[in-house]
Amino acid sequence: MFRRLSILFALAVVLAACGPSKPKGEVIVYVAAPLSGWQAEGGQTVVGGVRLMADQLNKSGGLLGYTVRVEAVDDEADSDVAVQVAQKVKAALERGDKVIGVVGHYNSGQTLAAMEVYKDLPIIVITPTASDVSITQKGYKNFFRVNATDAAQGPFDAHYLVEQLGAQRVAVVFADNAYGRGLGKQVADTLRQMGYPPVAEIEIHEGAATQKKAVTAIQKTRPDAVFLAGYETEGYVLLPELRAGGVDVPFLCGDGCFVYAFIDESELAAEGAYVSAITPDTGAVADAAWWKAYQQVEARDPGTYSAAGYSAMHVLAEGVKKAGTFNVTKVEQALHSLDMKSLVGQIRYNAQGDLQNPRIFIFQVKDGAFGQVYPAP
Secondary structure, three states: OHHHHHHHHHHHHHHHHHOOOOOOOEEEEEEEEOOOHHHHHHHHHHHHHHHHHHHHHHHOOOEOOEEEEEEEEEOOOOHHHHHHHHHHHHHHHHOOOOEEEEEEOOOHHHHHHHHHHHOOOOOEEEEOOOOOOHHHHOOOOOEEEOOOOHHHHHHHHHHHHHHHOOOOOEEEEEEOOHHHHHHHHHHHHHHHHOOOOOOEEEEEOOOOOOOHHHHHHHHHHOOOEEEEEOOHHHHHHHHHHHHHOOOOOOEEEOHHHOOHHHHHHHHHHHOOOEEEEOOOOHHHHOOHHHHHHHHHHHOOOOOOOHHHHHHHHHHHHHHHHHHOOOOHHHHHHHHHOOOEEEOOEEEOEOOOOOEOOOOOEEEEEEOOEEEEEEOOO
16 A cells, blocks of 8 residues: 555655746836727737737746746837827836847837837847838947848839739829838839839828828829828728729739728728738738637737748747847847748848848738738639
8 A cells, every 4th residue: 555655655755756847037028019090900909919928928837937028019000099008118127127128119100119229139129020220220239120120021012003004104192101101212213213203292191080182192093093191091091092093003002901891991982992011911821720829818819910920939039049048139130140930921130130042922992801812812
């Protein structure tokens, strides 16, 4: 009897030793994106992707033995608020919190503003969506992306307009922010190089309630296509007003419109519109098991940028694992030598932290949903 109990006790000790070890502590990853207001949908999809990746890491023993905690913070799509968010991250580091990185920001303008704080902090910053070329031209050592930049998107969109949609007289409309101006210039410059200078280049106010002034200017130029470098808030105002004004030519918007709010708010006017994207659609790259896991973590379906958020967290984790430490300099070095497959595609970085092989996708709104038309699904 005693011998049997001794054997059982010894077995229990062995099993306990083989079980999950106690976490060494906790590391924090902030996710900075608009979580309220007009861009909340896109920001929340990013947060959901990050949370799923962190959940999977924690279930497999954490990151270097540490539990990963995700802190989502709302930058309200406002650059001043983005700086406040960055200062919050800085304060967390100063009080001794083990912050290892930021996934964000969602928009280029807020990313540019916040990086002036982040650049001096011992953390890695990985944006899932900010595409303005100027961000990586500033030489930040701790900044990376999982998305294509406007240096890839702009020329691609210009070629698509001319070579696939047959456009020769394009009206280029752009929002009065870093993203809109940057992407609009890329498209306009490429059209000029191709021998088809824009018939109009029109700047519009971000988030304005009406764009009728722009519609009138576009009508006068009689374009055979309209390109918008703006967010969904510009898209779902401009497009219905164009259609109501009799401008029925092909409409292509940049990745800022690649959220379902663009379709929902544009209603019937959205049908047939084209949208380019700097990351693939989550629904096209995630399998049923991933989808189910996301729903269990978030209690909602993934969105267009859930895969981007998930991949940004995945890249950060792989960089830390490859470095074998949370030391930011060593993680930076590890990320620059990274060669990995992610949900958004192959990840290999150049010296500036941009993808070596960025990909652009084109979607068309069909029956109230984004349908991929390039590359052919």
